[in-house]
Amino acid sequence: MPTLERIEAFADDLTAIRRDFHEHPELGFQEVRTSGKVAEMLESWGIEVTRGIGKTGVIGVLEGNRPGKTIGLRADMDALPIHEQTNLPYASKTPGVMHACGHDSHTTMLLGAARYLAETRDFAGKAVFIFQPAEEGLGGARAMIADGLFDKFPCDELYGIHNSPFHDPGVFGVKKGAAMAGADFFDITITGKGSHGARPEGSKDPVVIGAGLVKEIQSIVSRNLPPTHPVVVSITQFHAGSAYNVIPETGTLSGTVRYFDIEDEKLVAERMRAICAGFAIAHDCQIDVDIRNVFDVLMNDDQRSDDLLAAATDVVGPEKAQLKDDLAMGSEDMADMLRIVPGAYATLGHGGNVALHNPAFVFDDEALPVGASFFARMVEMRGAA
Numbered sequence: 001m002p003t004l005e006r007i008e009a010f011a012d013d014l015t016a017i018r019r020d021f022h023e024h025p026e027l028g029f030q031e032v033r034t035s036g037k038v039a040e041m042l043e044s045w046g047i048e049v050t051r052g053i054g055k056t057g058v059i060g061v062l063e064g065n066r067p068g069k070t071i072g073l074r075a076d077m078d079a080l081p082i083h084e085q086t087n088l089p090y091a092s093k094t095p096g097v098m099h100a101c102g103h104d105s106h107t108t109m110l111l112g113a114a115r116y117l118a119e120t121r122d123f124a125g126k127a128v129f130i131f132q133p134a135e136e137g138l139g140g141a142r143a144m145i146a147d148g149l150f151d152k153f154p155c156d157e158l159y160g161i162h163n164s165p166f167h168d169p170g171v172f173g174v175k176k177g178a179a180m181a182g183a184d185f186f187d188i189t190i191t192g193k194g195s196h197g198a199r200p201e202g203s204k205d206p207v208v209i210g211a212g213l214v215k216e217i218q219s220i221v222s223r224n225l226p227p228t229h230p231v232v233v234s235i236t237q238f239h240a241g242s243a244y245n246v247i248p249e250t251g252t253l254s255g256t257v258r259y260f261d262i263e264d265e266k267l268v269a270e271r272m273r274a275i276c277a278g279f280a281i282a283h284d285c286q287i288d289v290d291i292r293n294v295f296d297v298l299m300n301d302d303q304r305s306d307d308l309l310a311a312a313t314d315v316v317g318p319e320k321a322q323l324k325d326d327l328a329m330g331s332e333d334m335a336d337m338l339r340i341v342p343g344a345y346a347t348l349g350h351g352g353n354v355a356l357h358n359p360a361f362v363f364d365d366e367a368l369p370v371g372a373s374f375f376a377r378m379v380e381m382r383g384a385a
Contacts, residue, residue, distance in 0.1 A: 004116060004315075004369075004376060004377070006120070007116050014111070014365075014368040015365045017111060018105055018107075018108040021037070021099065021107060021108065022088075022091075022092065022104045023093050024092075025094055025099045026077075026078065026097070027079060028134030028137075029056055034077045034107070035051065035056045035077060038077070038131050041111055041115075045115050045118035047060040047129070048060065050152070054134070054140055055133060055134075055143060057130070057132055057149075060127075061126065061127070061129075062121075062129070064379075065122060066125075068126075069124070069126075069383050069384075069385060070126040070157075072130055072157065072341060073129055073159055074131075074158060074159070074160040075103070075130070075131055075132065076103045076106055076133075076140070077106075077107050077135075079092075079098055079136075080099070082100045082357070082358075083098065084098040084359055085359040088362065098359065098361075099363075100358060101136065101356050101357060102162075105365075106160075109374075109375060110372075112372025112376075113129075113376040116376045117376055117379055123383050124384035126383070128153050128155055130153075132333075137185060139294060140333060142336050145336060145340065149337075150341060156341075157307070158334075158338060158343030159308055159344060159345070159378050161347065161371055163371075164356075165350060166355075167347055167349030168320075169349050169366065171316070171322060171349040172316060172347070172349075173347045173349075174305045174308050174312075174324060174347075175305075175324040175326065175328075176305045177299060178260050179298050179300050179345065180297070180327075180331055181232075181258035181259060181295075182258070182262075182296050182335070184268075184292060184294065186272065186291040187289075188210075188213065188288070188290075189250065190252070191206070191250050191285060192204035192205060192250070192251075193285070195246075196246065203247040205247050206248055206251030206285070207240050207247070209279060212279065213275065213279055214238065216279075217233060217235060217272055217275060218233055218234070218235060224267060229261065230258075230327055230329065231257070231258065231264050231265075233255065233257050233272075234256055236254060236256065238253055257291075258329045260327065273291075276289050294333070295331035295332065297335060299335065299338055299339070301343060301344060304342050304343045305344040307344070307381070307385070308378070309321045310381065311378045311381050312346070312374055315370065315373045315377055316370065332345065348367060350366065351364035351367075
């Protein structure tokens, strides 16, 4: 079966919805307009709606026409703090905020599936549509779980997809087992002693100290872990000073750790703290280290991965439904949900050659009915399984 005919019939509506979301992006836990629009559309289709799960999260529940399993489908809604540079006619109207990861497309695909299933009602069991806030490192999945997501809306299985400009259009890819890295974020605050820029001998310079830390921290992996262990440590921010002639009092380094083995994560954290403690003694300053986990390792259930591929095959054919074996160092907080409910998370390729999280990223709207059809077929196929 190709992309569902009924969904293709309202593909233009999906494009309009997605572009509206794109014009009005909202950061994590601020998705007031987005979640409001989602809830209004679900309600207009006769779907039972619950708002405020995980602050701005929305849940839609739809009963099929016969008994069966409860299938959860999840999409994220938040944008990124990036200033858009696409010059599209529907580019972001909010300075400094952009859907540079395509979450507007995920939300739209799930809405498309919800509309179709509400119109047909020809499926077994129950569909739970999970519209999650704050995926981009702010813990939206954990907030929904803490608000009783799966206590109030128990699911037998759970599925999600992420758009990918790195794969051929219309190609679904899923990896069994560990698929995406777990992640920590860290902040290292150096408190030294400020001085006039012309009198550095009177300072304990956080810029010099921080520069040394950058080199040492980013060599932790290469000098402590074998190359067969996929771990990444990246310092992505260095903030210090505000004048040409002033050595600042403080400086801050921030970044991320990506890993697949919790013991590797612990080793990196221990080495990071030890290095900072040593630098504090060597430079007679204070260095505070804050390391916090933000994403679990995403684990796809083996059987549910096969089930996902079966539904994808039904939509795009066997050549475009592919089992992958490569690990992704990127992270995804649906991992927290998959710790509770067995399921799988896949990529869906689309046209474009600009990477995610880039101010020039453009999503290909041709993928919207494909993703919506996939979500719908997951419910139709798995509810009766």
